[in-house]
Amino acid sequence: xxKTFSLLAAAGLLVTLAACGHTTExxxxxxxxAGAVVGGPVGAAAGGAAGTVVGKATDGKN
Numbered sequence: 001x002x003k004t005f006s007l008l009a010a011a012g013l014l015v016t017l018a019a020c021g022h023t024t025e026x027x028x029x030x031x032x033x034a035g036a037v038v039g040g041p042v043g044a045a046a047g048g049a050a051g052t053v054v055g056k057a058t059d060g061k062n
Contacts, residue, residue: 010038024055 035047
């Protein structure tokens with residue numbers, strides 16, 4: 001249970017940090033760095049993907 005909670009908290013942090021930045025590239029880079037800290041290489045790939053999705057979803061909305 002404790003490990004599940006830790007993973008959920010890390011995933012929430014990853015998505016939150018992926019939203020930082022002004023451009024899609026900045027959001028992808030921030031997500032990749034956060035993912036690497038949390039989950040190593042696999043986390044970096046997931047964080048980069050999350051940052052890209054957030055960047056594409058918010059393009060032109062600011």
